Amino acid sequence: MARYDEHDQARWAPEPPGNPERGAFERDRARVLHSASLRRLAAKTQVVTPTDYATMHSPRTRLTHSLECAQIGREMGKLLGCDPDLVETACLAHDLGHPPFGHNGEMALDHLAVRCGGFQGNAQNLRLLTRLEAKAVTEDGRSAGLNLTRAALDAVCKYPWTSYSSQIPGVPHAREGRPYCVYPDDLAVFQWLRQGAPDYSLAFEAQIMDWADDVAYSVHDLEDALTSGHVAAEALRDPGERLAVCDLARRWYAPDADENELAEIFTRLVADPLWPGRFDAGLADLAGLKRLTSDLIGRFCRSAQDATREAYGSAAAESAGRHGMDLVVPRVTRLECALLKGVTAHYVMSRDDHHATQARQRDVIEELGSLIMLGAPATLEPALRPEFESATGDAGRLRAVVDQIASLTDSSALAWHRRLSARA
Structure with missing residues (x-):
């Protein structure tokens, strides 16, 4: 080290x-x-x-x-x-x-x-x-x-x-x-x-983490969307469907891109021999999908690794400090990743029933805030009660309540909401 x-x-x-x-x-x-x-x-x-x-x-x-x-x-x-x-x-x-x-x-x-x-x-x-x-x-x-x-x-x-x-x-x-x-x-x-770090500068390790995050969720969310049936593989071979995905990907993830540029990249993506023509979730289809996701992850990672080595030299990272270099991700690779995110966003996150579910979830969060504050500190878990009790003002007490809600899982948030609503 x-x-x-x-x-x-x-x-x-x-x-x-x-x-x-x-x-x-x-x-x-x-x-x-x-x-x-x-x-x-x-x-x-x-x-x-x-x-x-x-x-x-x-x-x-x-x-x-x-x-x-x-x-x-x-x-x-x-x-x-x-x-x-x-x-x-x-x-x-x-x-x-x-x-x-x-x-x-x-x-x-x-x-x-x-x-x-x-x-x-x-x-x-x-x-x-x-x-x-x-x-x-x-x-x-x-x-x-x-x-x-x-x-x-x-x-x-x-x-x-x-x-x-x-x-x-x-x-x-x-x-x-x-x-x-x-x-x-x-x-x-x-x-x-942050002592010794330049203002606004991300550590090299943070940049690798950020790209690994993008790669993981863009590829694996696509896999889940296909496996669940929310995305039909054959739909992505339709030019009209691809344009809709490109439009959303540009607005949400790649505002500096042109839709024609995205459309060309998307066409090349789905033309890959590993890209499924149809998907019925049988063993052969699942194995083929795994080959696709493995290939995409490897390609996205190698692209960034090769570009970074080309920019700094193969041994630069071993001698550079944590803030001595940047991860280089080629533009085409970033846009490919953005398009995969756009597929999930278009077919999963933009559904009407998904919007209805999200609205109810926001109501639960808001109502939990009122219910927990109403009975605090007793309504807080023991580890968070001292934070609430030692707060010198309303802002500090609210932060303790927010910490409590943020710690909950999806299911426990709903369970807490049911329990506290029954008491109110």
């Missing part, structure tokens, strides 16, 4: 030396793997709720997505000269802050949390890792969360700035409406983990 020094391996709360046979990043990986937050991802939405795939026995969840992302990121990181445990830790942790009901729940919680600074899944990641997970405490008795190394925390931060609303002098902030990775309450640990 010559490229990672004591500064990179430092922890927010000093700890006694651990097992000398285990590296600092190996311990980071183990802490995330054993965390309650990671286990909860097994029951959290990836694209749609697990119960929505009535014809599937095992749809992907946030947990399976995180595991797949970790496998992709680990291999990419190793081949590009990064510590594989460090990259895998970032991939495993990158979705811990997602609330119930996926991005729909995130929007609902952001609306609920407007009086305490808003809600952002990436900022909730940092809060979980440095405050809410139970593992270590600081010298003054406060929770230090999992107390990961500086490099691991920095590798999770793919939006390394605070929100637009908290105009703190000298601290980078996002433009309004953009994601961010830190709430004002957690600014001290954010400034600690």
Whole structure:
């Protein structure tokens, strides 16, 4: 680990030396793997709720997505000269802050949390890792969360700035409406983990994690959509259908692309011999689909690896610091990835029944906020009651309620809503 020094391996709360046979990043990986937050991802939405795939026995969840992302990121990181445990830790942790009901729940919680600074899944990641997970405490008795190394925390931060609303002098902030990775309450640990990092600069490991995330969910969500029957393989060979997907992909994922450019790339994608002409979910079809997804993942990863090596030299990553280089992803590869996301968005997330489900989910989040606040702190889990009781104002108490809701899974959010509604 010559490229990672004591500064990179430092922890927010000093700890006694651990097992000398285990590296600092190996311990980071183990802490995330054993965390309650990671286990909860097994029951959290990836694209749609697990119960929505009535014809599937095992749809992907946030947990399976995180595991797949970790496998992709680990291999990419190793081949590009990064510590594989460090990259895998970032991939495993990158979705811990997602609330119930996926991005729909995130929007609902952001609306609920407007009086305490808003809600952002990436900022909730940092809060979980440095405050809410139970593992270590600081010298003054406060929770230090999992107390990961500086490099691991920095590798999770793919939006390394605070929100637009908290105009703190000298601290980078996002433009309004953009994601961010830190709430004002957690600014001290954010400034600690970013020591020595240029403003707005993503660590190289964070860039690998981000691309592994894109690759994993673009390819695997397509696989789930085909397997569930939401997407018919033959429909994607229809030029009109492809144009509709291109339009959505451009608006949601690739605003700098031209629709004609996307249409040409999409035509080449579906012309691949591995792309299914039809899909009936038999063993041969399932095996063929696996060959397609494996080929796409390998191609997307190799494209970025080759372009990065070409830009910096094959040995550059092994000697560069964490902020010494950028991952290079060719434009065509990014647009191919955007088109795969567009397929799922068009055929799954844009359905009328999906919109109706999302509206009900937002109602549940909003009503839970009122119900929990009405009975707090008794309505909070014991670990979160001190945060509520020690708050000096309404904003702090609301943040404790938001932390509680964000920790719930899809099913437990519905169960809490039923239980608290019956008491009201």
